[in-house]
Amino acid sequence: MALMTGSHVKALLLAAPFVFVASIASAGGSIPTTVTTTNNDPSLFLGMSWTFGSGGAPGxxxxxxxxxxxNKRDSGALTGGVTYNFDGTFGCDIGVAYNTSGATITSSYDICKRGFQMGLGATKSPTTTTTTSYMNTDQNR
Known part of the structure; x- marks a missing residue:
């Protein structure tokens, strides 16, 4: 019986992964594939705002x-809502927003108070779903 030399052992170790993959493929094995999807949905925004006064009125x-x-992160959005101002008045506004990874910034026009408004607050983060499927590698089907 012949002994294995160092070069034989090295060749065997290098070939082992290929033999393993070939045996999985020929035996009808499967390869896992993981997919993560993000569900960006309409969302509510709650925050602090500053309504600038019109005609020289104070903000x-x-x-x-x-x-x-x-609620897609690092993306713009359309917005509409209501505001309770600390002077006891209410406002209704439409505008645009930008969702960052940690906060949302709004810029809108208050139709009721006839002034521009800036806001800073939070929205619900998008939900993510991770699924794993298995790809059949059997070529004989």
């Missing part, structure tokens, strides 16, 4: 609740 801070067209 007012407030709490605002808005509906956003999407």
């Amino acid at each position: 007012t801070p407030g709490i605002t609740l808005k509906a956003l067209s999407t």
Whole structure:
């Protein structure tokens, strides 16, 4: 019986992964594939706002609740909502928003108070779904 030399052992170790993959493929094995999807949905925004006064009137801070067209991160959205201003008045506004990874910034026009408004707050993060499927590698089917 002949002994294996160092070069024989090295060749065997290098060939082992290929033999393993070939045996899985020929035996009808499967390869896992993982896919992660992000569900970007319309969302609610809750935050602090500042409504700039029209015609020289002073601006007012407030709490605002808005509906956003999407909660996709690092993306723009359309928005519309209502604001309770700390001077006791209410506002209704439409505008645009930008969702960052940690906050949402809004810029809108308050139709009721006839002034521009800026807001900073939060929206619900998009949900992610991860699924794993197995690809059949059997070539004889």
